[in-house]
Amino acid sequence: MCGVGLIEAVPNVSEGRRPEVIETLAAALAGSPGVDLLDTSSDAAHNRTVFTLVGAGAALRTALLALYAVAVDRIDLRIHAGEHPRIGAVDVVPLVPLDPADMPVCISVATELGAAVAERFDIPVYLYEDAARVPDRRRLETIRRGGFEGLTTKMRAESWHPDFGPLRPHPSAGASAIGARRMLVAYNVNLQTDDLDIARRIARSVRASDGGLAAVKAIGVRTSQPDVVQVSINLVDFERTSLHRVFESVQREADRLGVSIRDSEIVGLVPAAALMSATTRQLQLTGFTTDQILECRLAR
C-alpha cells in the first residue's frame, strides 16, 4: 500500500472570516519542517477553516502545536459567531493514516499531541473516535454537543472531565477534540430529478444506519441546479465498502425508482487506494497495487 508511515491531519480552526489570521495560521503549518500543507478551505458562513496537511508523526505534532499557538493568540471564542457547532479555537484535530495499517501510530500521535496541548496551553483535551479512552467519547458529535457556550456547565459533570488538562474550558480558546480516524471519502451521486424525496429514499436504502452498506453515511439533499437532487455520501471505510459498490447500490435503487444517474463527484482529496476498486473492476485487472502508480512511488 502506498504512503506507508504518513499521516494526514485535518485541523478545524474556528476562524473563517479574517484573512490575515487565516494566513498566519496557514503559515504556522506551512513553515513547519517535514509537513506538506495540501489544502486550506475557509468558510465565512461557518466562520471556520479546515487545513489538510501530511507528514510523519513527530513533524505533524510540531506543526500542530505551532497552529495551536497562533490560534490561542488570535481567536477568542467569546466573540466568535458562526453556523457550525464548535467547542474550541482549534476545534477538532483528526489524525488519519494514509495506510490503514498505521492507525496505531495515529492513536499515539493523537495522545501525545493531546498531552502537549493541555500542558503548553492549559486547554482541556478530549480524545475521540479510535483514540478515545472512554466509549462515550468515540463520537465527535457527543463531545461537541452544547458547543463552547455550554462547555463550563458540561465539564462540571465527572463524566466530562477531559482526558488531559484543566477541569474547565480555556477562557478564550475553549477545549479541543483530538482523535484518530480512518480516511473519509466524500462522494456525491447526482440524480436527474427535482424530487428530493427520491434522493432521500435512496440515501436510506444505502446507508448503514438503515441497514444498508456497512461503511456508508448518506443523506438526500438539493443541489444548486433546480432539476438535480443529490445522494450525499460519506464513505467512512473504503476498504470495507468500496466506492464502486456504493455507486452500484445507488444505481440499482435509482433504476428501481425510475430515475437516472446524472453523474457522481468526489469532494476534496482521496487516497489512490480508494479509487483502485473501480479501476480494477472496470478493466478486470488482477494483481494491480497502488505501488504501481508512479505518483504513489514518488510520494513515499
Place this chain on the structure above:
Amino acid sequence: MCGVGLIEAVPNVSEGRRPEVIETLAAALAGSPGVDLLDTSSDAAHNRTVFTLVGAGAALRTALLALYAVAVDRIDLRIHAGEHPRIGAVDVVPLVPLDPADMPVCISVATELGAAVAERFDIPVYLYEDAARVPDRRRLETIRRGGFEGLTTKMRAESWHPDFGPLRPHPSAGASAIGARRMLVAYNVNLQTDDLDIARRIARSVRASDGGLAAVKAIGVRTSQPDVVQVSINLVDFERTSLHRVFESVQREADRLGVSIRDSEIVGLVPAAALMSATTRQLQLTGFTTDQILECRLAR
C-alpha cells in the same frame, strides 16, 4: 495534471548478468541528488538492465551522466552477448514527461544530455522519437538495426552521421540513442482459451497498424498457463486512446469470437492519469482530476 515538471528516464544498459556491475550502475543513479531511482529490472537472457528514475531535468542529466561514466568503464560490447539488439553500453535513454505538457522540456534535456555524452565520453549519439532532428531517426528500431556489430559500417554512410559526437563508434561502448517519448502503458488482456490464433486476431483488430485504435500496438502471445493466451498491448498515448477503450475493444472482439476474458494486467509503473479514465467511467465521475489524489499532491 499531477507531477508537473517531473521527468521519468528509463535508461537501458547492456549488462544484465554481473550483479556487482548492476549494483554499481544503480548506485551511480541512486546517489545522485534530486532523483528517485524507482525500479531496477535486470534480465540475464537479454543481458540488459532497465532503470526507472524520476526527477527534474537538470538533476536527471547529472544522474544519467554518472550512469554513463560507470557503464563506459565497466561494459565492453566487444565481449557482450545477449538476445536483445543493442548498439551501446548505455544503449537507449528515453526521457518521458509525467505531464504530457512537459514534452518540450524532455526534448531539451535529451538534446543537452546527448551533447554532453558525446563531449565527455567520445560516444556518438542519435536523438530519436520526439527529440529526433532527422525524420528517419524518429523510430528507435531504425537506429538500432544492425546492432553494435554493424555500427562501424552503418556509420560510414552520411545519413548515419550522429547528431553529436565522432563519426565512428566508441571502441567498447558503441553508440547511444537518446530520445523523448510519451509515457507507455504496458497492458495485457488474458483470454480463457489455448487458441493463439484468437489472441492474434484480436491483436490485429485493435492495433493501429491494422486500422484499429490509434495509440495501440498489440500482438497475440502464449502465456505460462496452457489454457490462457494473451493480447499483449503497448498503449503509446493514453490521452489519445484510453485504457478502458482498449479493454472494451478487446472485449467486444472476444465476444464476437466466442471467447471470454480471464483478466487483464498492467505491467510495471503507470501514471495515475492513465487509470483515471477507467475510474471515471465506472463511477460516472465528473470534474475529477488527478490533483485530487492524495499521493499525486504529495508527489509534487
